[in-house]
Amino acid sequence: MMSQFPHLEEEARFIRMAKAKARTPRPAEKLGTSLVGFYKANVERTRKFAGIGQAWETLVPPEMLEHCCLQSYRGGSLTVLVDSSPHLYRLKQLLLAGLDKQMREVCRADGLKKITIRPGRWYAGDDPRERRIIFAD
Numbered sequence: 001m002m003s004q005f006p007h008l009e010e011e012a013r014f015i016r017m018a019k020a021k022a023r024t025p026r027p028a029e030k031l032g033t034s035l036v037g038f039y040k041a042n043v044e045r046t047r048k049f050a051g052i053g054q055a056w057e058t059l060v061p062p063e064m065l066e067h068c069c070l071q072s073y074r075g076g077s078l079t080v081l082v083d084s085s086p087h088l089y090r091l092k093q094l095l096l097a098g099l100d101k102q103m104r105e106v107c108r109a110d111g112l113k114k115i116t117i118r119p120g121r122w123y124a125g126d127d128p129r130e131r132r133i134i135f136a137d
Helices: 004-024 031-059 083-105
Strands: 070-076 078-081 116-119
Touching: 031 070, 031 083, 070 116, 078 083
Parallel strands: 078 116
Antiparallel strands: 070 078
16 A cells, blocks of 8 residues: 655655664674583583493493483482382392492592482383383473
């Protein structure tokens, strides 16, 4: 639809454009600072978790590995899910018998201070051959 006063619309558009160009831009954030933050929040933590995972696979008996899942690692505390009560009890006994101390010694560089175990499942299905991993949101 055409306006009766096209010259006024054009003038208003020019005024808006002049105001937009007159604004001072925000100073750009230094990329290095952002990358360091990203590295510490994501890459470094993932690398530490990978080292702890390798130590876990090495020190935990193979028959227990399929019943345990490393859930999270934050602030030096590793949380492990165990899929059944008998396996939870067995893992607790292994930790008390020295596995906890071995893990903390091997993962000292990664900052491991504490291992917490709790019941939980990270998969769907009861048959080990048909299990599907469930990803949390």
